[in-house]
Amino acid sequence: MNAPQTVMAINLVVNGVQVAREVEVRTLLSTFLRDDLGLTGTHVACEHGVCGSCTILVDSQSVRSCLLLAVQVDGTNVETVEGLGSLGSLSPLQDAMWREHGLQCGFCTPGILMSIEGEVRSGASAEAICDEVLSGHLCRCTGYQNIRTAIHAYFATKDES
Amino acid sequence: MTASIDAHRPSLVGSSVRRVNDPRLLTGSGRFVDDISLPGTLHAFILRSTVAHGRLISFESGESPADIVLGPDDIAAATEPLPFVWIAPDQQHLHLPMGDTTVRYVGQPLGITVARTRAEAEDAAELVEMTIDQFPGVADSLAALEADAPLLYPDHGSNLAVDFHIGDDPDVLEAAMAAAPIIVSRRLRIPRIAPIPLETRGVLADWNVGTETLTVWMSTQTPHHVRDQLAHVLRLRIDQVRIISGDVGGGFGAKEHLYPDEVMVCLASIRLGVPVKWVEDRNEHFTATCHARDAVHDARLAMTQDGVFLAIHTKVTGNLGAHFSNVGTGPFRVSGLMLPGPYRVVNAGAKISGVFTNTTPTGAYRGFGMQEAAWVRERLVDEAARELGVDPLELRLRNVISSEELPHLTPTFQEYDSGDYARSLTMVRDRVRAHVPIVDPNPRIRRGIGFATHVEFTGLGPSVMQEIVGFRLGGYETAVVRMEPDGSVFVSSGVMGMGQGIETTLAQLAADCLGVGMDRVSVHLGDTAQAPYSAAGSIASRSMTVGGGAVVTAANTLREKILRIAAHRLEASAQDLVITEGRVCIKGDSSVGISLEELAEYSWLGWKLPEGETPDLEVKFVHDPSNISYPYATHAAAVAVDLDTGQVQIERYWVAHDSGVVVNPRIVDGQIAGGVAQGLGIALFEKVLYEENGQPNSTTFLDYLIPLASDVPDIVMDHFETPAPHIPGGMKGVGEGGTIVAPVAIGNAIAAAVPEIAGLILETPLSPGRLWELLRIGGLINE
Numbered sequence: 001m002n003a004p005q006t007v008m009a010i011n012l013v014v015n016g017v018q019v020a021r022e023v024e025v026r027t028l029l030s031t032f033l034r035d036d037l038g039l040t041g042t043h044v045a046c047e048h049g050v051c052g053s054c055t056i057l058v059d060s061q062s063v064r065s066c067l068l069l070a071v072q073v074d075g076t077n078v079e080t081v082e083g084l085g086s087l088g089s090l091s092p093l094q095d096a097m098w099r100e101h102g103l104q105c106g107f108c109t110p111g112i113l114m115s116i117e118g119e120v121r122s123g124a125s126a127e128a129i130c131d132e133v134l135s136g137h138l139c140r141c142t143g144y145q146n147i148r149t150a151i152h153a154y155f156a157t158k159d160e161s
Numbered sequence: 162m163t164a165s166i167d168a169h170r171p172s173l174v175g176s177s178v179r180r181v182n183d184p185r186l187l188t189g190s191g192r193f194v195d196d197i198s199l200p201g202t203l204h205a206f207i208l209r210s211t212v213a214h215g216r217l218i219s220f221e222s223g224e225s226p227a228d229i230v231l232g233p234d235d236i237a238a239a240t241e242p243l244p245f246v247w248i249a250p251d252q253q254h255l256h257l258p259m260g261d262t263t264v265r266y267v268g269q270p271l272g273i274t275v276a277r278t279r280a281e282a283e284d285a286a287e288l289v290e291m292t293i294d295q296f297p298g299v300a301d302s303l304a305a306l307e308a309d310a311p312l313l314y315p316d317h318g319s320n321l322a323v324d325f326h327i328g329d330d331p332d333v334l335e336a337a338m339a340a341a342p343i344i345v346s347r348r349l350r351i352p353r354i355a356p357i358p359l360e361t362r363g364v365l366a367d368w369n370v371g372t373e374t375l376t377v378w379m380s381t382q383t384p385h386h387v388r389d390q391l392a393h394v395l396r397l398r399i400d401q402v403r404i405i406s407g408d409v410g411g412g413f414g415a416k417e418h419l420y421p422d423e424v425m426v427c428l429a430s431i432r433l434g435v436p437v438k439w440v441e442d443r444n445e446h447f448t449a450t451c452h453a454r455d456a457v458h459d460a461r462l463a464m465t466q467d468g469v470f471l472a473i474h475t476k477v478t479g480n481l482g483a484h485f486s487n488v489g490t491g492p493f494r495v496s497g498l499m500l501p502g503p504y505r506v507v508n509a510g511a512k513i514s515g516v517f518t519n520t521t522p523t524g525a526y527r528g529f530g531m532q533e534a535a536w537v538r539e540r541l542v543d544e545a546a547r548e549l550g551v552d553p554l555e556l557r558l559r560n561v562i563s564s565e566e567l568p569h570l571t572p573t574f575q576e577y578d579s580g581d582y583a584r585s586l587t588m589v590r591d592r593v594r595a596h597v598p599i600v601d602p603n604p605r606i607r608r609g610i611g612f613a614t615h616v617e618f619t620g621l622g623p624s625v626m627q628e629i630v631g632f633r634l635g636g637y638e639t640a641v642v643r644m645e646p647d648g649s650v651f652v653s654s655g656v657m658g659m660g661q662g663i664e665t666t667l668a669q670l671a672a673d674c675l676g677v678g679m680d681r682v683s684v685h686l687g688d689t690a691q692a693p694y695s696a697a698g699s700i701a702s703r704s705m706t707v708g709g710g711a712v713v714t715a716a717n718t719l720r721e722k723i724l725r726i727a728a729h730r731l732e733a734s735a736q737d738l739v740i741t742e743g744r745v746c747i748k749g750d751s752s753v754g755i756s757l758e759e760l761a762e763y764s765w766l767g768w769k770l771p772e773g774e775t776p777d778l779e780v781k782f783v784h785d786p787s788n789i790s791y792p793y794a795t796h797a798a799a800v801a802v803d804l805d806t807g808q809v810q811i812e813r814y815w816v817a818h819d820s821g822v823v824v825n826p827r828i829v830d831g832q833i834a835g836g837v838a839q840g841l842g843i844a845l846f847e848k849v850l851y852e853e854n855g856q857p858n859s860t861t862f863l864d865y866l867i868p869l870a871s872d873v874p875d876i877v878m879d880h881f882e883t884p885a886p887h888i889p890g891g892m893k894g895v896g897e898g899g900t901i902v903a904p905v906a907i908g909n910a911i912a913a914a915v916p917e918i919a920g921l922i923l924e925t926p927l928s929p930g931r932l933w934e935l936l937r938i939g940g941l942i943n944e
Contacts, residue, residue: 026280040196041189043410045359046443050862053359081189094187098179101827104835105660106186107193107359107410134870138862140359140411141660143838143899144870146831 010074014039015083023070030054032070033080041081041110045138052137055111056080062118081110084117093117093154102150104141112137116151126155173673174890177827180665181679182408182658191408194363194380195440202365203228205429205439206282207422208272208289209449210264213519213855214298214311217262220272220291227274227285229429236260236272239428240394243421246386246487247632249323249494249515254314254485259394259421264293265313265483266521267857268448270422275429275437298519298855302480303457305518313483313517320517322481323490327497328474328510328573337472337508341463345545350924351533353455353480353849354842355447355859356526357867358659360410362450363440364423366430376403377427382412382657383698386634388689390419395427406687409659413839414525415450416659417700418487422449447860452849453526455480456493456533462541468549470560472508473500475537481515482522490515491632492523495530495618498573502538503582503616503793504560509572519855525700527839528900531617539613539905540922543912547919553909554590554612558583561614577616577791580819580883585795586614588817588879593797596813605804608812609914613906616793619820619894620706620885621697624785635696637785638703640711642671642719644778646765648743648758650675650682652716655695656708657687661896662828663704667712669824670890674716675723676740677757693781702894705824706885711784713890719780723757726764729771730755790885792893794818796837796906802914804941807933809845809911811872814903817879821893826880829895834876836899842868843900844907846926917941 011020014037023032028047033039033056045053047066054065057079085091090098093116103109112134119133130148139147185191210217222230237260244256264271271291276282297311304310305320313320328334338344365378375397381387384404392399409416422439430437441449460475479493490513497511546553562569564581571577593610601608621627622636641653652671658664668682675682685691697703720740727745728735731753739748746754763769767776799813816833823829846866850858859865884891904925911927912919918939936942 024280034195035198039189040193041191043193043360044195045361045410046862048443048861048863051359051443081187085188087184087188087190090184090187094184097187098183101177101180101831103183103186104662104831105359105409105411106183106191109186110189113187131871138359138867138869140357140413140839140867141835142831143834143836143868143876144873145834145875148870148875 008071010071012073012075013077015079025069025071027070028066029068029070029073030065033065039080039082043107043110045107050138051108052115053108053111055114057114057118060118060121062115081113084113092157096150096154096157100146100150100153102142102147108137108139112147126152173669173679174822174824175826177825178665178669178679180662181668182664186408193360193408193410194365194378197365197378199365199367199436202436202438203275203277203433204279204282205273205275205426205437206279206286207270207425207439207445208274208286208291210267210269210271210293212264212293212295213267215264215293215295217264217271218292218294220289222289225274225285225288227276227282229275229433230272230285230289231425231429232272233260233262236425236428240424241396243390243394243419243424245485245489246418246634247489247491249490250325252323252485252489253317257421257484259424266519267855268445268521269483270425270449273425273429275433300518300520300851300853300855302455302478302516302518304853305516313519322485322515322517324514326510326512327494329508331510334472334474334508334510338461338463338474341471342466344461344463345541345548346461347541347544347923349458349460349537349540351454351456351536352925353452353523354526354847355452355849355865356413356415358411358413358415361441361443361446362416362420364426365436365438366427367436368431368434370434374401374403375427375431376405378405378407379423380409380416381406382409382417382659382700384657384687384689384692385655385695386698387419391424391427394424395431403690406657409657412659412699413527414453414529414700417525417698443862444860447865448521448857451486451524452482452521453492453523454533455523456496458533458537460537460541462545464545468545468551468556468559470504470506473506473538474510475500476512478514478516480518480520480523482518482520484522486522486524488524492525492530496534498575499531499534499618500538501571501573502534503562503614505562506572520851527836527897529701531615531897532843532901532904535613535615535901536905536908540908543909544920554586557612557614558586561586575618576788578788579886580793582616582793584881585793585817585819589795589797589815592815592877592879596799599812607802607804607914608799609910610797610799611906611909611911611913612795612797613902613909614795615902616791617898617901618789619702619792620786620790620888621701621703622789623787637783638695638708638711639693639781639783640708640715641693641779641781642712642715644719644723644757644761646762648681648761650677651685652682652712653685653692654708654712655692655698656704657699659699661704661832662825663699666705666824666828667709670709670712671716674713674720677743681743702896705892706790706888706894707784707786709824709892710786710889711782714784715780715782718782719778722778723760725771726774727755727760730760730769784889787887790821790888790893792818792820792895792898794898794902796902798906798910800907800910800914802911804936807929807936809927809932811841811874811907814874814876816876818898819881819883820895821885821888822882822891823880824892830878832895833878833899836897837876837903838868838873840900840903841873841907843925844904844927846928848926915939915941
């Protein structure tokens with residue numbers, strides 16, 4: 001009998017870049033993104049799928065990257081907060097969060113941004129995002145009020161353009 | 162007296178400028194401790210006790226493949242005990258022994274494994290054999306005082322660690338109580354809760370073998386304090402240790418001192434001569450990081466037949482956990498100190514008993530003792546109103562200290578500084594009166610509105626006061642403000658950013674004083690090799706009050722020097738000059754002037770200076786305030802209580818507050834909104850549970866609930882500003898007030914909604930299960 005396979009090759013697209021790596025099969029997707037690819041914007045705050053800080057998009061669907069293994073995203077298109085916008089060129093959603101003071105310590109923020117991004121793509125309304133999607137995230141600093149304000153502000157600018 | 166905004170106040174203060182550090186946080190470019198990697202970094206896992214009470218009789222690393230395994234004996238031999246910081250009267254224990262083999266709580270760190278990855282360090286830990294001889298344990302503070310309770314420290318003879326009075330002499334107080342016509346007396350409890358920053362604790366330690374220096378990246382609120390403690394424990398000179406605290410994902414009090422597991426990581430790096438990283442996982446965090454509160458109050462409010470308050474007293478039984486934390490009985494003491502709140506009382510005091518139990522030590526958390534004091538006092542006031550048959554808000558207005566009576570010395574030695582406490586009450590009252598009540602045809606939904614008010618202790622503090630109360634942290638802050646040769650402005654302070662926006666607000670102060678734009682100022686915090694010394698760091702709502710006050714004075718002093726140099730260059734009098742838009746000009750004639758770039762360039766060359774002026778454009782100022790600063794607020798909550806489920810929904814929430822001069826209104830609003838959300842969690846959800854013997858039951862986010870977006874309403878806020886008279890810039894602290902008042906405002910609202918059970922609203926959380934039980938006792942459940 002063969003020894004169990006402990007390492008696997010995976011191919012995927014991360015923020016538009018083709019990536020090929022060998023990973024230990026037990027490696028969490030969040031660990032792979034942070035440690036192997038250096039994408040440290042994806043934060044890990046509970047490792048049991050409750051807090052939402054590690055949320056990313058896999059084929060445009062929001063997922064908890066702490067609840068997936070890296071080998072499970074072989075062949076997919078992965079997007080992280082690093083793909084949303086850059087320091088000098090924030091995305092409209094990032095800019096709304098900045099303008100409305102929708103973050104304090106900023107640790108939960110990347111996950112919230114990615115959840116909202118995924119829901120916007122699937123056509124969710126501002127109300128649905130504020131009422132339901134945001135409740136899939138723990139934020140200990142803001143009390144959520146300014147995040148809601150930012151979501152509405154973002155939709156207002158999106159609808160104008 | 163309420164001050165309006167000073168007409169001469171520069172424009173950036175009072176402006177909601179966007180936060181300077183947000184773009185990096187929004188793009189994933191922040192540098193939290195786990196985001197930092199050094200070449201060759203190894204990863205650590207901490208071995209912890211899984212039993213609440215016992216003795217570790219063997220620790221065998223055996224076949225473990227780790228790069229290093231350190232057990233209690235290795236750790237004890239290489240370290241000094243960790244000194245406690247706030248010492249109670251007659252406190253016998255002054256240090257925490259490192260590598261103690263007596264186990265007193267689940268989560269107590271016992272050893273460390275280090276390997277190539279965290280996963281491999283965990284694998285290695287699996288092979289370490291620990292044998293613990295288990296003893297009976299006790300988790301509850303009152304149970305721990307029973308005669309047959311297991312003793313945590315048999316040599317001490319009792320689980321009663323310390324016992325002392327504060328405020329008025331007990332005999333005087335008892336005489337006042339005996340003479341009072343009416344006494345409202347209740348046993349109130351504030352359960353054990355946890356601060357829960359979203360980023361857990363973490364350390365990256367790098368021992369440099371060649372220079373014999375230790376550089377430690379750490380998620381901490383108090384870099385200098387941690388440095389001093391770490392050097393002591395590791396037997397290093399302080400100048401060998403450098404702490405760098407980068408982005409910090411929330412602190413709330415949980416990260417304001419050095420923990421023993423953090424020492425172990427540093428020790429492993431020294432032993433191996435390579436960088437070692439450890440980041441606490443959430444499961445660890447629930448038992449390894451300090452909890453808070455856990456106090457039983459037997460409290461009394463004495464008054465006349467007309468509802469004039471005479472005296473207030475509480476007997477606090479406080480659960481210290483398995484050993485004193487760095488602040489020990491501090492939170493229980495502050496409960497006593499702030500018990501009188503904004504009310505005029507003749508006598509006040511508290512008896513404080515600190516108790517050892519087989520639980521995680523309790524320490525600092527947002528609201529530090531004051532949330533407990535507010536719960537006790539404001540519930541007693543509402544109960545007093547109910548007994549007298551008067552309106553609770555009117556009873557508060559009858560007893561609140563008037564603005565003419567300020568400054569006011571309380572029987573617990575607080576000299577309240579400035580403000581108009583009644584105004585915050587009437588502002589909220591007017592808001593509530595304008596509120597159109599929600600009409601609901603369902604008779605099983607009850608609605609009510611509750612009020613609570615407070616005055617708060619912020620901006621720790623005069624160093625001399627710290628000495629009097631035995632709190633070994635200097636209370637001052639230092640600022641360095643420097644104009645560089647290109648006219649840009651460097652600001653450094655010993656306070657820390659952890660989400661409260663202090664980098665932005667300090668930049669606003671410096672930019673205003675120096676007449677430059679925000680884009681010319683950068684604020685540098687958190688690196689002990691660069692920041693001026695700060696004994697206390699960012700705790701106690703002090704960063705803006707004490708640290709900001711230092712920046713105001715340093716920047717104004719630098720401004721005066723710039724004006725002297727410009728006066729020399731322009732052959733004018735310094736009094737006739739202004740700095741505006743990056744230029745020093747003659748008042749009223751902006752065509753005559755000199756740019757700050759040119760002035761700074763020549764000044765640093767040492768050219769074109771007036772006689773006796775030094776070339777540097779740098780000022781360092783140490784600000785040790787003459788008093789605490791005392792903000793205050795009134796909150797009101799409108800709640801709906803479902804009599805069938807015990808579910809409480811907060812439908813409206815109002816705050817009127819005065820935290821002195823507001824530097825950035827949007828940031829202040831954010832502090833209040835976030836604080837209220839944490840208070841809402843305390844009111845409705847949060848409680849760390851233990852089995853009677855000390856086994857913890859709250860170790861994941863499924864057992865310990867914190868508020869979600871759907872739980873927290875938008876909050877209506879009214880601000881007014883009474884400057885702190887003794888603080889340069891006039892700021893008072895604003896970080897904690899929301900958390901302090903919200904639980905009891907919500908508790909009082911539930912009592913108002915369901916008066917049948919008002920007398921049973923004595924402890925939080927008022928979770929559906931707990932409230933349903935109270936409703937059942939009150940005969941309100943259809944069975």
